[in-house]
Amino acid sequence: MDSKSEYYAVIFTSKMTDVTKGYEAMSKEMESLAKQQKGYLGMDSARNEIGITVSYWDSLEAIKNWKGNLQHETAQKKGKQKWYSQYHVRICKVEREYSFSK
Secondary structure, three states: OOOOOOEEEEEEEEEEOOOOOOHHHHHHHHHHHHHOOOOEEEEEEEEOOOEEEEEEEOOHHHHHHHHOOHHHHHHHHHHHHHHEEEEEEEEEEEOOOOOOOO
């Protein structure tokens, strides 16, 4: 992800049901599709008992367009019907970032 002074983060936290068939393939497909969207900046993801995916966008409009993408809407419906027992979405403005690595 390129460093920008301000951008937006969509934080998606979820808990899975016992039904996981098809989830991994759909997740990979959505990540690939998100990367093609205008305004997409990057993504971080981890899953244990709780899954956390943070996607980064250059504007609120880009987030709205991603949410309304027809393929993404299909994945959201399947998630509600099959894969998620619960989820929570938070949209945040990132005003500053910094990092460290050895």
